[in-house]
Amino acid sequence: MANRWFNWGKKKEPEPEDIKADQTTANNETEEISDQPEPAPDKPKAGFFGRLKEGLKKTRESITHRIDQVLVSFGKVDEELFEELEEILITSDMGMETSLRIIDELRQKVKSEKIIDPKGVRQAIKDIIASKLTDENTSLKLDTKPSVIVIIGVNGVGKTTSIGKIAHYLRSKGKKVTVAAADTFRAAAIDQLEIWAKRAGVDIVKHSEGSDPSAVVFDAINHVKSKGADVLICDTAGRLHTKKNLMEELKKIFRIIRRELPEADIETLLVLDATTGQNAVSQAKTFSEVSELSGLILTKLDGTAKGGVIVSIKSELNIPVKFIGVGEQMDDLQPFNPAEFVEALF
Ligand SMILES: Nc1nc2c(ncn2[C@@H]2O[C@H](COP(=O)(O)OP(=O)(O)O)[C@@H](O)[C@H]2O)c(=O)[nH]1
């Protein structure tokens, strides 16, 4: 089946000026640390499911517990019940439009399946939410060698942390990974990525603070080619002097990747912080101007009651959620499994 996220990566755009700058960049540095011991094998699934459940505690209280209370207090299934349920969804960051749609579907389902008891209603809501989160493209498409993941998003959402965790995850799957420190805006950002690279046991390519991010990516691509690595993960800045600067810089990074690796699978993953609720939806709209987004990473689902935003994001933007973060440890980012997520929520 054709993957709609695949073909756009093949465009060739020669950029003679860029390359000159890239090749003359000084201060580039590469650290090879991938001969460190392999990370521990994947923990059993129950481990992450437990952490997912724990992480979703507040969201569960905000959505499921309130739904349950309403269902208990309503003996019968009527219009008033639908209105109460609608209000719960709207106030739990699922967004107005998405909440209305879910309740509309619920009305139809209750009618067509002749659901008469609250327990049946609960199951029906659960099924509808699961269907809203399901997407055929939730897994990473990294079939080429090398392939590239570009991580974008505003400051503080969890880009660098997620890169460390994804590097660890891919490595546990036997992939050889390199990370590129293309957030050159602050020195601290480079240091932070370096710490994560060490933890995950992967190579890092970095330049000094303030250097051209595209040049870092260019060097990292050469590193990956010469080392025969499987996946390059690029960190990027979340803030520059202006939003326009940032968008232009990101576009340039994509041009370099497409030019140097015209055949490569490229995953453009936007990181969104679940605690920002509906704001995440508008961030996604802004960043989709830079490059077609192939997926989302929703971080910080632990510690927020706003986890319902995931349903809103998915149904308003129709971009698959590929990873979710439920904590700050290496294992706290996992591929998104809609069925498991809904199970943990209910
Ligand atoms: N609780 C929690 N904290 C997270 C998660 N992901 C990232 N963080 C924290 O969010 C903060 C910002 O992360 P960072 O990766 O530096 O964001 P960046 O600016 O987008 O690169 C750090 O303190 C991270 O530890 C998560 O899933 N859960």
Ligand SMILES: [Mg+2]
């Ligand atoms: Mg960062």
